[in-house]
Amino acid sequence: MSCDYYETLEINRNASDADIKKAYRRLALKFHPSSNREPGSLEKFTQLGEAYDVLSDSRKKATYDKFGEEGLKGGIPAEFGTGGAWSSKYAYHRNPDKTFKQFFGGDNPFADFYTSDTPLQYGYLQPGVVKTQDSPIERDLHLSLDDLFHGCIKKIKISRRVMNDDGNTSSIKDKILTIDVRPGWKEGTRIIFSKEGDQGPNSIPADIVFIVRQKSHPLFVRRHNDLIYNAKISLEMALTGFSVDVQTLDGRLLTIPINDIVHPAYKKELSGEGMPLSQSPSQRGNLIITFDIQFPEKLSVERKHLIKQALDFKQ
Template sequence: MSKRDYYEVLGVSKNAGDNDLKSAYRNMAKKHHPDINKTPEAEQTFKEISEAYEVLSDQNKRARYDQYGHEGVNSQFGGGGFGGGGFDDLGDILNSFFGGGSRGGQRRPAGPERGSDLRLDIELAFKEAIFGIEKEIDIQHSENCDTCHGNGATPGTKISNCDTCGGVGQVKQTQRSLFGSFTQVGICPKCQGAGKIPTDPCKICRGKGKVDKDKKLKIKVPAGVDAGARIRVPGEGDMGERGGGPGDLYVVLHVAEDKDGIFERRGNDVYTEVSLAYHQVALGDEVEVPTLEGFTHIDIPAGTPTGKVFTLRGKGVPFLGTDGRRKGDLHVLINIEVPKKLGAEESKLLRELASLHKPTNKSSKVDKNHKNDDDSFINKLKNKLHINQD
């Protein structure tokens, strides 16, 4: 998963000063804090914002980030635990919303907390979504550190009460904001609310108890999925805090257009267009049409008008969960091709043909209406399908 640029996340320029950073962070945090913003992306966005701020607001980390990018600062955090970042400010922000003081006191010390869910977006080829596929995906999530088994202490060393909070996991903080000062109880910044800290922090995870791991996973994409579908992979999110289990991974599917430009999909129905010569529709013909699974033949009756749609039942996209027993339809739109260049012989024959036709201007009231209907239907269909007429 590629991370967004921290400056971009906060919407500030590369040479933004402390105050710019702070105010950008506060504005963004207000907008995206999951307590305030109930959209599904809020939590992820908020995490991104906190992480960006935690790095950019620290001179050292910022310098490393500027020089080495994300690589330069990731190792600093070991387990990707950005939760504590900017807590003071956050308390402040929430106070300004909720009148202050209401956030403390619910945990003493903090109990296990389930890890965050992760989101991974992948794009499927047009037919992969239709027929289903097993995909290998690369993810990065945090896991318990193998060396310390998640407790953050070098094996064999002691874990003692946190000296900052005396083991309760919380500290009183006085905050000043635009609305006056508040005393509030916040999570202890040293032990992150656990109340205990290792006397000799594990070297591998720097006492976090968690490490970021790259992992390959296989997921099964069922036949018939459409864009926007999510596949939940239980337990593959980030590891939780203080013994809380991992979150889940959500793989969000995007579906590419048909790369050959032959099919368009709407739900479980598929549309295609077949161009035929005038004589084929005038006289009738048996023609080959593409389907999702190769070609088939359809009979074109004599006198088929342009814009006619033939529907092949059950030749569309499988409905999810029916094991391919139920499928949508394939709609074949007939388009009459008018030759752009004619040979001498063709021109001659067409002129002869033309001379056989009586002028139909007068008698065509009904026909004309009918034709208009057809035209508008084609147009509607074309608009719907975004098929370009050349």
Template sequence: MVKETKLYDLLGVKSDASDSELKKGYRKQALKYHPDKPTGDTEKFKEISEAYDILSDADKRQLYDTYGLEAARRGGPMPDPNAGGAGGFPGGFPGGSGGAGGNPFASFSSGGGGGPQSFQFTSSGGGHPFHAFTANDAFNIFSHFTQSEGLGSDDDDIFGSPKGGFSQFGGGMPRRSGFRSPGGGRAGSPERSTVTVKLPVTLEDLYTGVTKKMKIRRRNRSGQSEEKILQITIKPGWKAGTKITFSNEGDALPDGSAQDVVFVIEEKPHSRFKRVDNDLTIDLKLSLKEALTGFSRIVETLDGKKLKVENKNPINPGHVIRFPERGMPISKRPGHKGDLIITIKVEFPSKLTDAQRKAIEDAF
């Protein structure tokens, strides 16, 4: 039996919910009340995020179930003012006088030899005692959740999706958990966080180069939302994984700096060509007749040019025809390109007529 169910109610789950049920509940409620949604409510979003922060941590959850919300926030049960002191702290733990007594959370104590123990009521992650949960904490938890769990395409509108000539990220840049210590508690001096955003680019744009404008919405130092357009110049030959960094263009941070925004090139699949390093590969399908007697074909290259491919002799399936300097531009070697590699695929008939079979037998 838990002491109270408020946090479980906020996530819409039962008090015996599993970790996966907690994640599902948080995901649903956080998306519903995220401040950038039409149904958004900052205070509700903050309460939901704090609920998940506590219930997703086994130690905090045990404290909450046993002693209630304030105990979970403080990292230990509220001291009993009528009880004896514990290592200089008035009240100590319930049921104990000078030492840890039977308290199950004695692991939060420190002391040497046989001297008195001193207790610091702090979260298991090492956060500051009696830390007041803020909206910034809520956004950090949400960011950590989205990065570790993923939201899927149905939820991409949280941070925006390409619209018109721009791509935009709504309602403040997604935050990383740079404000949290390795153990999960909120650290005292946050490190600069980096927002990483995938930037899908077509193979044609990576071939020719292109300039893209990305509209972002971020929070300034006063906590207000503002928009800014970032211009990204993609150079010919850039590859998937290439990073473009905009320093101090994300949300403002408590130390006066701002998040860095990093766009990472993601190559969109092409219907005809496949990129292999700096080379372009494409399959050319031939009939059995063409493979045996020769062929002449026109292949349209990635830049729209016409390339004549022909052969007058029999050719084997899997044969490779290489055209130097017809592949992708090499970004580190201006003026040079990789190769265009054409692989022959032969379409064999599924059956032969008697006349066709006889003709083949007579020919060979």
């Protein structure tokens, strides 16, 4: 009977090696006869083993992709081979448990089922099964700079599969997860909700992990605990002095006098006016003001002469 290995593993033909491994792991655990006693589970488990055995091997996969199952199991036609037909025709060993053990190695989630004198019997769930936890489910949590400055509460609705009271069937239910965003949290902060993923009879629900992603801000750029504000000024202001007005994230208006001559690398730093420190919100980083000096595009001869006179310090 002809079969489509990609369809068996529920992946497309552009799947990477990692995608193939992930798909086999998920489906092999789902249809393993020790935990799935539904009719046809053993045959499905065997099909998964054959599909993974072919697609995880670069040579077998390349042959299957080009010539299909017939070419894989019957040999490559002579005109396509480098030295005639491929003499080693493929045939699956029909031992999906062998494929399963080779895949999981020492981390076999069913390792406790195997002993030197008591092999695993398909279709029989032996006592002492060790449940494995699904991989964490990661989602981005996009927060504004104001959210991260003040802190806030975010409520996120998730839908997950939960086991019913009979212990055999399941249903989809919604749940609200509440995230207490603390002042000063940084990009990449991870918030973990333990075991809030889908429930199953023979698995531990996955952790749900939210990862903080900071949105851009129209005025400030964040660098660790510091805030950077860029002020555009004229050349005249850079040479003669001025003041900068900065509206802070907590609603104050700072007026900062600049009496120094502002050169391209000049910065003004205000201590304690940056982001709160997540471990100690009463302390804050710094506000760093940088300057973008706007030079005139053209100068008349008269203006050039006046500037030369003004900058001639020898007079």
